[in-house]
Amino acid sequence: MNIRHRLAIFVLLFCALFAVGTAANAQIQVVGDGGPGPVKAQHLTAELVSLAPSIAPGGTLQVGLVLTLEEHWHVYWVNAGDSGDPPKITWTLPPGITAGPMQFPIPSRLPLGPLMDFGYEDSVAFPVLLTAAKDIKPGPIHLDAKVNWLVCREVCIPGKAHLGLSLTVDPAATTPTQPVGALGEALTLLPQPLPSDAKLTITGGKSEFVLDLITGERVTDAEFYPFDQEQIANAADQTIEPLPNGVRLRVPRSPELTKLPAQLHGLIKLSDKVAYEITAPVTPGEIPAASRSKTPAGAESGITTLTAIGLAFLGGIILNLMPCVFPVLFLKGLALVQSSNEERSRLRSHGLVYTLGILVSFWIIVAVLLALRAGGSQAGWGFQLQSPVFLVILASGLFFFALSLAGQFDIGLSLTSVGGELAQKQGYTGSFFTGVLATIVATPCTAPLMGAAIGFALAEPAWITVAVFTALALGLATPYLLLSFQPAWTKLLPRPGAWMEIFKQITAVIFFATVIWLAWVYGHLFSATGQGIDHLAKLLLCFLMIAIAGWALGRWPARWSSAIAAVLIATIALAIPLYQPKDTTLAWQPYSQQALDQARAAGHPVFIDFTAAWCLSCQVNERLVLRSAEVQRQFAEHNITLLKADWTQYDPEITKRLASVGRSGVPTYVIYPASATGNADVLPELLTKDIVLTALQRVTKQ
Template identity: 80%
Template sequence: MDIRRYLGLFLLLACFVIAGPFAHAQIQVVGDGGPGPVKAQHLTAELVSLAPALAPGGTLDVGLVITLEEKWHVYWINAGDSGEPPRIKWTLPQGITAGPMQFPIPSRLPLGPLMDFGYEDEVAFPVKLTAARNVKPGPVHLDARVDWLVCREVCIPGKAHLGLNLTVDPKATSPAQPVGALGEALGLLPKPLPGDMKLTVTGGKNEFVLDLITGERTTDAEFYPFDQEQIANAGDQVVEPLSDGVRLRVPRSPELTKLPATLRGVIKLDDETAYDITAPIVAGEVPRRAGSGPLPPAAKELTVLAAVSLAFVGGIILNLMPCVFPVLFLKGLSLVQSSNEDRGRIRRHGLVYTLGILVSFWIIVGALLALRAGGSEAGWGFQLQSPTFLAILASGIFFFALSLAGLFDIGLSLTSVGGELAQKQGYTGSFFTGVLATVVATPCTAPFMGAAIGFALAQSGWITFAIFTSLALGLAAPYLLLSLQPAWTRLLPRPGAWMETFKQITAIIFFATVIWLTYVYGSLFGSASAAGQGVYHVALLLACFLLLAIAGWILGRWPARWTSSIAALIVGILALAVPIYQPKQTTLTWQPFSEQTLAQARSEGNPIFIDFTAAWCLSCQVNERLVLRSADVQREFSRNKVTLIKADWTQYDAAITKQLASIGRSGVPTYVIYPAGKGSADVLPELLTKDIVLAALKKDTRR
């Protein structure tokens, strides 16, 4: 899975209150078929109508109203990544028929890396009754069997026997103004697309692009598909306002290998406006063309000349940012130490340093334009979204800071100063110091830069190139001006012992930068997995720093020796391999649950892990993807020869229900470890972490 914005959402699970064990193993049917509300686990259900009477040959809106406890939810007709919608089975008097249950506008319900579609608080599902013309007047009773799935961290199936008393009356009329939860739901049903609106759908390799012409600029939209496995439910749906409507980019499901003929679903413009749509899909790609997206507010009134000017000023100010200033200071040291050298050579170093910045910026611009042409969005500092880039950057700065702090001496080759070695490698050093200045500048945004960059990224390639070139020249300007005007170096302090002290102080700034980069690195993993994953990867990066410190100690202990240089290089390569290399995850085989399978496994004496799960259980899917499939847990399962059994409760299974009852549970997720030998069952919490599973395995796999 790509590293994306959703890598820390699993942390939200820790904020929820974990539901305790339930007292009954069977799915109890609440209610006796009479009218009125009935209370079930975490919700109240009731049948209601808009009027007490129904005319022969007429219609009447009735509905199922569900009132939920806080943070519990039920599902839309397409539940999303997991879940099941409510269902009604009617038993009606002769001459009265019921239409399909209707679903009001849903909401997106994120949990971890998954997304459900459904409702919280209170929802009503309308149903239209129709009476035949020959139905006899008088009282009638409507009988309904209702089932649902209500979820939070655990998912609880529920059933109710509900009823509604009505009267068949030839004088019955429909209410003038629908009221209550049912009346509100009727107003929130998605409507057919009006004739003056137009929808086109383009199906690309990675996304569907929905262009809805509404006649006015529209700034918000969401799409909910009727068919499963068409879109990536949890993916970002990108809204691009148009002058006469809206463009919505919906990520395509990775499981959708063949483009469907039509796209069916609901397009939601706000909480009260949605349209039921069915549109043919035209194969093709719709790139994010320059200027097609909304500009940042501060950039709307900019001209090209103003943006270029702001970028140049922003580049100059960027030198004062904590992430860049240490590099500029080191270049200043080089000028101090080279004040007696040939002025022409100093100027050439300044130009080479500028070239290093320019080339680096042009590479960044090229990558941004390539991503934009391919339909992706990226901005200033996009490379910091890559864990590999962050690990290499943080390691390089850490190693450089060790030298500045005095652990070892790599000279000042990066700052292009004197000596025969500098004459051979000094220009290379100046060039790559410009590269380093660019690299460490990307996390920063100086004043005036934001509007200029926002404007640049919405323009044509040449304008984007010109604005970023101006930004690069602004970043290079202070050192370039000093090198072009050697007389100004007289204003700088003379060389002396203070330079070594200042160098060590600069190391502190670099170490602080490393701490921040380490935080960013860990956040990439923490945002889509358990908190322990972020900590785990930070620990790997810290181990890398430890090995780099050993490499630095080798260089300092045996300086100027080729053997020590080779040894330090080998240790450095091993150091980078620690955070960058991740072994492929193995997937073990799970046996389907049955009483015979469990009995056989217990007779063999091996530890047993049972996963009580269901396809409609969102927490089950989160626990499985982020914990049970993790390399650490899979490795322990394999090492301890744990028999893995999956008790799939997607469809009601009496054997699984009985087994749940034997351990005092009635819902999923439930996780049980039977220790090696004949020990009693160890029931784990509903919300898993790797530490919980690993600790339980350690305890229960002892012979």
């Protein structure tokens, strides 16, 4: 899973509700009696509708299944994605009436943790075209339909309904010219064939498909949905490269796809209302990432190189006004006020060293960006915030700095013991690293006019990228540099006084707020693994130890012993969130009664995972809990036999075992003790590591 994808991931919430059906045959309760009108099922309402009340002999009429869902629940497209199952309809029709296949409107990507489904939220209508025979007799008719669906949120609930629709066969019936309602809207959202003047080519590489769609105009948004499963990595980011007359879409291949298919069949979605159904051959080959045409620089983006440099410079100046940067600049300006009696040449030197610190920091960032781009990766401004290590170090450094501003200790006082000559040099060192700090805290901010310039720079040749980022750095450095060359301008700043201490403390609040935001970002990097809270707790413990280090500096200022102790404490503090234990996984055996009996006869406890491919919460429980290092370690230590009861397709043996523990659906988790006479321990649908670990301890003691 790539870094960009993990940054996008949210903290998962679960619900422990599941449908209760007949245990003997795993049938879900059917709602509705076959009559017209909507019926209410769990988390949705289902109804058959039509565009008109009558159909003419030999004519056609659009009818459809409308599902209105509760908030945050969804149903599936024809290819459900990583898990799920699309709705299905079985008709019982009067003689002379035939029904075409159910059609699916344009879907959306529905992420849940590390998985990605394709489907619909809120409401959706699935059109079906009815055809009446020419010799059908006029009069009332009734359509009867059995409907199946799977509705999911964090848990998945199968549903069934018996629906009906009453119509009239009328020779005078006409087709509505302007379809209305949910069904009418769905008809406008059906994928269309690729226009005759459009051209599509697909190149299949080792790790991705590259789709080049030429439409005659620039396209800025696109997504690909395959009709066939296990062709693409559903949850991976699809990279868009706009072309002057179309779009290039990079779609990562599925890890299970070991051989290139002869063709791809799917949808290319350009917006919520425009999608094309395509079938095109796949040509083996590799197309380098971010390859550019010979179009003059800036022709596609609408700006020139000089414009981008100017915007970057102006954006850098505006960055100084951002809440994350302004306190740094203001404190540096106050330092100028306090040192206004120094020689002008020395003040200028401080300004130049500060500027050098910003330039060097920006050049390092640009070098990393260019190295990533050369390696085929795409990274943008602020990409370092996607690194857990960088976030830990940045957040800890700002927290330490904020403690000093709040008055816990004085950084300068703690360094006075180094000696007079070194203290003089420390002034320039401080200016340099103030520039570094300004760059670090500036990267999360986005100033007006800066986004277009950076987006342009990251897609251009290396020398343009360097030039644009250098202009951005100079813009960021300009205000302080001007003050250092014109010390008289510092008269515009307030005079030193008691207010400065209050301002420092207010500035500390701003930095503490920044630290909270960085901690929030850090926690979200691990939300896909279900360990975001654990990692956040480690980071908070790191902050606590850094506060202890700051206390040592404040309690015994200007002493080598306190400085050494603070460094040691801070080092241990950083190691707490940075240490990542290695994960382990164990193999699961397919469930059978024979495997269960053999394991218990051999004296092994047994853990059975009753799951299904269409059960999204089953997949999430498995990835976030059952695969976790702590649970896997306990499985291994207690010699637990792991059985997976896959209920994706109906299995009477699995149904019987579910019934024996009082359950009728998945997810279900059961632990059997080694003793053949011991009772099964049935766990809740909502799993946590504590629940599983406690159950393992309880069962292994029997």
